[in-house]
Amino acid sequence: MKIIRTTHSMATWSERLRREGVTIGFVPTMGALHGGHRSLIQAARLRCDALVVSIFVNPTQFSPTEDLAAYPSPIAHDRALCREEGVDVCFEPTAQAMYPGGFQTVVTVPVLARRWEGEARPHHFAGVATVVTKLFGMVRPHLTVFGQKDYQQAALVRQLVNDLNLGGAIQVRPTVRERDGLAMSSRNVYLSADERRIAPLLSQALRAGRQMIEGGMSDVAAIERSMRQTIEQSPTMYVEYLAVCAPDSLEPLSLVTDRAVLLGAVRIGSVRLIDNLLVKMPGRKSRATR
Numbered sequence: 418m419k420i421i422r423t424t425h426s427m428a429t430w431s432e433r434l435r436r437e438g439v440t441i442g443f444v445p446t447m448g449a450l451h452g453g454h455r456s457l458i459q460a461a462r463l464r465c466d467a468l469v470v471s472i473f474v475n476p477t478q479f480s481p482t483e484d485l486a487a488y489p490s491p492i493a494h495d496r497a498l499c500r501e502e503g504v505d506v507c508f509e510p511t512a513q514a515m516y517p518g519g520f521q522t523v524v525t526v527p528v529l530a531r532r533w534e535g536e537a538r539p540h541h542f543a544g545v546a547t548v549v550t551k552l553f554g555m556v557r558p559h560l561t562v563f564g565q566k567d568y569q570q571a572a573l574v575r576q577l578v579n580d581l582n583l584g585g586a587i588q589v590r591p592t593v594r595e596r597d598g599l600a601m602s603s604r605n606v607y608l609s610a611d612e613r614r615i616a617p618l619l620s621q622a623l624r625a626g627r628q629m630i631e632g633g634m635s636d637v638a639a640i641e642r643s644m645r646q647t648i649e650q651s652p653t654m655y656v657e658y659l660a661v662c663a664p665d666s667l668e669p670l671s672l673v674t675d676r677a678v679l680l681g682a683v684r685i686g687s688v689r690l691i692d693n694l695l696v697k698m699p700g701r702k703s704r705a706t707r
Contacts, residue, residue: 443558449489449603453593471508478544622647657682
């Protein structure tokens with residue numbers, strides 16, 4: 418496995434392979450790789466000749482009050498996982514390489530970023546959109562794989578790729594979960610033993626909402642009330658949002674008539690968790706997502 422640290426070397430490597438007709442797959446990460454990342458890498462590996470995994474904790478998507486300095490960076494573990502899965506290149510640029518002196522360009526996707534995570538973390542999606550645009554320009558992937566756990570991020574990246582004609586396919590893979598339903602996340606390591614025991618309440622709340630919709634309930638207010646009641650079983654879990662939304666626009670719904678995405682974000686102590694579930698009303702034909 419090759420380790421590349423400079424943006425020029427990454428672009429040169431990709432350009433050479435594309436001239437040779439090699440199909441390049443890409444999995445962008447911030448490191449601290451877990452089973453969810455492994456599933457993305459495996460999906461990309463199956464469809465591409467060469468595979469790049471980026472490991473870059475992007476400072477521009479963190480606010481001053483967030484956990485940038487404490488974000489886990491077990492690089493030896495991450496490289497070992499990549500080797501096990503047959504990754505060809507680990508791209509590990511520095512912040513200085515990605516944002517050299519004088520850097521001033523910011524990419525925004527304002528409509529998809531205005532609610533939910535965008536409201537809770539006002540600078541987050543501008544950082545995501547900017548770094549993804551830069552990474553795509555260097556890696557030039559034919560296929561990029563994202564996880565459904567960051568549903569709003571995946572929707573935003575699809576919009577970005579379409580709007581800016583960046584090329585390449587986007588694949589979104591299902592969320593990988595622990596046995597008790599908790600979505601795998603690099604931030605789960607921050608949970609204390611007591612916090613870890615109550616963390617699955619978020620996925621339980623979303624499942625309760627899904628069961629109501631699959632049972633024919635269309636009233637969003639009732640669905641959201643039921644999800645919130647599940648969370649309120651624990652006095653130490655704080656709801657930031659629990660919402661029933663249109664799966665493409667992420668606009669809130671008042672009635673579920675077809676497909677919907679259930680979005681949730683909670684805090685347990687200092688740890689912030691997000692999750693989501695896709696659902697459709699019974700009797701409706703499934704329509705493939707883009």
